[in-house]
Amino acid sequence: MPIVTRDGRHTRGAPAAFRPRLGVLATHPIQYQAPLYAELARRGTVRLDVAFLSSDGAKPCYDPGFGVTLAWDIDLLAGYPSTLLTRRGLGGKPAWLRAASRWLRQQDIVVLHGHSDPDILLAAAACRALGIPYLLRGDAQPQSSAAGPRRIARHLVAGTVVRNAAGALPIGQRNAAFYRRYGRLPLYIAPYSVDNERFKAAADAARPARDERLSSLGLDPRRPTVVFSGKLITHKRPLDLIAAIERTETPVNLLLLGDGALRAEVRAYEKTMPVRCLGFVNQSEMPCWYGVGDILALPSGHEPWGLVVNEAMACGLIPVVSTSVGCGPDLVDGIGEVFPAGDVDALATALSLVARDLPDRRERLHGRLAGFTIGRTAAGYEQAAIALARRKRGAIALAPRLRRGAAARQEGAGGRTTT
Numbered sequence: 001m002p003i004v005t006r007d008g009r010h011t012r013g014a015p016a017a018f019r020p021r022l023g024v025l026a027t028h029p030i031q032y033q034a035p036l037y038a039e040l041a042r043r044g045t046v047r048l049d050v051a052f053l054s055s056d057g058a059k060p061c062y063d064p065g066f067g068v069t070l071a072w073d074i075d076l077l078a079g080y081p082s083t084l085l086t087r088r089g090l091g092g093k094p095a096w097l098r099a100a101s102r103w104l105r106q107q108d109i110v111v112l113h114g115h116s117d118p119d120i121l122l123a124a125a126a127c128r129a130l131g132i133p134y135l136l137r138g139d140a141q142p143q144s145s146a147a148g149p150r151r152i153a154r155h156l157v158a159g160t161v162v163r164n165a166a167g168a169l170p171i172g173q174r175n176a177a178f179y180r181r182y183g184r185l186p187l188y189i190a191p192y193s194v195d196n197e198r199f200k201a202a203a204d205a206a207r208p209a210r211d212e213r214l215s216s217l218g219l220d221p222r223r224p225t226v227v228f229s230g231k232l233i234t235h236k237r238p239l240d241l242i243a244a245i246e247r248t249e250t251p252v253n254l255l256l257l258g259d260g261a262l263r264a265e266v267r268a269y270e271k272t273m274p275v276r277c278l279g280f281v282n283q284s285e286m287p288c289w290y291g292v293g294d295i296l297a298l299p300s301g302h303e304p305w306g307l308v309v310n311e312a313m314a315c316g317l318i319p320v321v322s323t324s325v326g327c328g329p330d331l332v333d334g335i336g337e338v339f340p341a342g343d344v345d346a347l348a349t350a351l352s353l354v355a356r357d358l359p360d361r362r363e364r365l366h367g368r369l370a371g372f373t374i375g376r377t378a379a380g381y382e383q384a385a386i387a388l389a390r391r392k393r394g395a396i397a398l399a400p401r402l403r404r405g406a407a408a409r410q411e412g413a414g415g416r417t418t419t
Helices: 034-043 090-105 118-130 148-163 173-180 196-216 238-245 263-271 286-290 307-314 328-332 344-356 358-362 365-369 374-415
Strands: 021-026 047-052 061-063 068-070 082-084 109-113 134-137 225-229 253-257 275-279 295-298 318-322 337-339
Touching: 034 047, 034 374, 047 090, 090 118, 109 118, 109 374, 118 134, 118 148, 173 328, 196 286, 196 307, 225 238, 225 286, 225 307, 238 253, 238 263, 238 344, 253 286, 263 275, 286 307, 295 307, 295 344, 307 318, 307 328, 307 365, 318 328, 318 344, 318 358, 328 337, 337 344, 344 358
Parallel strands: 021 047, 021 109, 047 082, 109 134, 225 253, 225 295, 253 275, 295 318, 318 337
Antiparallel strands: 061 068
16 A cells, blocks of 8 residues: 655655555646646546546636636646546536536545536536545635525525535635534545745845845845735725734835735825835746735635645745735744735734844744645645545445345345244
8 A cells, every 4th residue: 555644755665556546626726736746646546537528627718706817837738647527507507517526436536626616516416326435625714704585595504515525635624614614524634735946946046136136126235124925806805904004013025926906006006105016927927026025914804715825835925914815824824924805904913023023933834834735735635535436436346245135134134934
């Protein structure tokens, strides 16, 4: 058997017969997931096949949040096998379900991303009908952001999908609490992670040019630099961050990496404040800009996890996040600062605290990130797949014996006489 250690290290030597067929069904290729799939394929503990409902992300597509057409500059399909199960309208649903069922039958275990997408729900029902165990993967938290009848409906759907699952792959503490809300579901920890090594290497290479880059933007390189990475939209609260840097005890710069509906309003502050908005920054360039920063700020009003925190920490930035950011208990506590969402004064205080204590906090970064690597996430997938494949094989092997036993008992009962 292959051995997967707790920190994600992997030893080879698994006989082909022991490699579970692991299918992953996701809505579309995502830049954060591609390195994980490539790592699973490289390690070879499972026979991976990833199916997508859309090719969006792998090819240029319009993102309404950023307000631009995105074309990621990294290959999101490289290094692992994939299948396209293109969504169809209502009239084409029976044909889509037949195609999806054919793909499902080729798997021993299936990972379903999310529990609210209609096609993912259909796939969950198909898994139940076909006797294929499924694992859930997502970023849901115990308290839903929905309200009224919609909240009730989401709760009922989530309860049904979770209770029928063979297990879940929680990304962190709050996500694990969501699954526990619906019963005793086996949990295989698979934390949200990014390619830490790629981000760190690129940031380290860019750091010597930090002063020059900041000076070229008209910013003082002697000041700590705060970085915001994300969509410039209301619930991300970038305007809170701009207001907060006016109130910090230690003067700081602010770089905003992103685009969206608030971009014009954000850029208006560039004339009077040490604020610069760089617009949308693609994946290969992102670590270079993290490399000029010191603090990552994520003041969002709603953020189920916040993978930009993983990215920035890999590049050496200290995180300051709101209480609405899901990764706070896992990544930020004890390293950065967590402040009440929407409290600008508290955000300013948090930024000041971090700016005064950067060296000591940076010393603790490496130890925290050791538990949030692509290897550790892949290990969670592998552990779940192996455990469920063993259980499935055991059930299949036991079924003939149970049938023979039942037949014998029935025959014995039929042969007895009563007086």
